[in-house]
Amino acid sequence: xxxxxxxxxxxxxxxxxxxxxxxxxxxxxxxxxxxxxxxxxxxxxxxxxxxxxxxxxxxxxxxxxxxxxxxxxxxxxxxxxxxxxxxxxxxxxxxxxxxxxxxxxxxxxxxxxxxxxxxxxxx
Amino acid sequence: xxxxxxxxxxxxxxxxxxxxxxxxxxxxxxxxxxxxxxxxxxxxxxxxxxxxxxxxxxxxxxxxxxxxxxxxxxxxxxxxxxxxxxxxxxxxxxxxxxxxxxxxxxxxxx
Numbered sequence: 001x002x003x004x005x006x007x008x009x010x011x012x013x014x015x016x017x018x019x020x021x022x023x024x025x026x027x028x029x030x031x032x033x034x035x036x037x038x039x040x041x042x043x044x045x046x047x048x049x050x051x052x053x054x055x056x057x058x059x060x061x062x063x064x065x066x067x068x069x070x071x072x073x074x075x076x077x078x079x080x081x082x083x084x085x086x087x088x089x090x091x092x093x094x095x096x097x098x099x100x101x102x103x104x105x106x107x108x109x110x111x112x113x114x115x116x117x118x119x120x121x122x123x
Numbered sequence: 124x125x126x127x128x129x130x131x132x133x134x135x136x137x138x139x140x141x142x143x144x145x146x147x148x149x150x151x152x153x154x155x156x157x158x159x160x161x162x163x164x165x166x167x168x169x170x171x172x173x174x175x176x177x178x179x180x181x182x183x184x185x186x187x188x189x190x191x192x193x194x195x196x197x198x199x200x201x202x203x204x205x206x207x208x209x210x211x212x213x214x215x216x217x218x219x220x221x222x223x224x225x226x227x228x229x230x231x232x233x
Contacts, residue, residue, distance in 0.1 A: 046211065047160075047213075049223035052223075063222055096168070106156040106214065106215040107223065109168070109213070115166075
């Protein structure tokens with residue numbers, strides 16, 4: 001069973017950069033047609049897709065966050081990461097990493113998710 | 124930005140059948156698969172339906188997904204208390220270089 005686990009600071013200063021990593025175990029991050037992405041849920045809100053990255057380094061981002069978002073991947077560590085710049089209180093929420101399907105599956109999050117990590121933007 | 128529209132809430136009693144709808148547009152549901160997820164507080168979303176009408180192993184056949192035109196629906200029959208929670212539809216949207224879009228979620232009360 002593929003396992004994903006988020007890690008990173010639980011508190012970020014306003015105007016700072018939110019940095020999270022997701023470590024994948026029991027499977028390779030370089031598997032063909034496996035894409036690796038992030039979804040978040042702000043308090044009282046619904047799910048918001050942030051983006052995904054492929055092991056080749058190609059990415060797809062939510063247009064509303066594209067100017068502040070960078071994703072990267074470390075294949076030797078079986079880990080991928082997210083950086084969200086210039087954060088405000090609106091970026092507070094639970095951040096989930098998830099394996100996404102390939103083009104045949106519409107590039108959507110599938111069966112494998114991390115448990116989520118709460119990130120609070122506050123001074 | 125494109126949106127997927129879901130009713131905020133739906134309710135039913137044990138054993139009943141309910142339907143959750145998801146309305147989109149030609150650029151998302153009209154041309155791409157729909158996925159459905161069940162979300163409980165403090166838990167990661169659980170995939171219920173993929174490729175619009177397929178169930179992953181372990182998801183009961185009480186959950187049935189369908190898609191027609193620019194709309195999709197999730198029917199849940201034989202309602203059980205553990206079905207309570209939030210349900211989200213999602214689809215790929217072909218506009219703006221492409222992105223994943225989630226519906227606003229529907230809260231099911233049993």
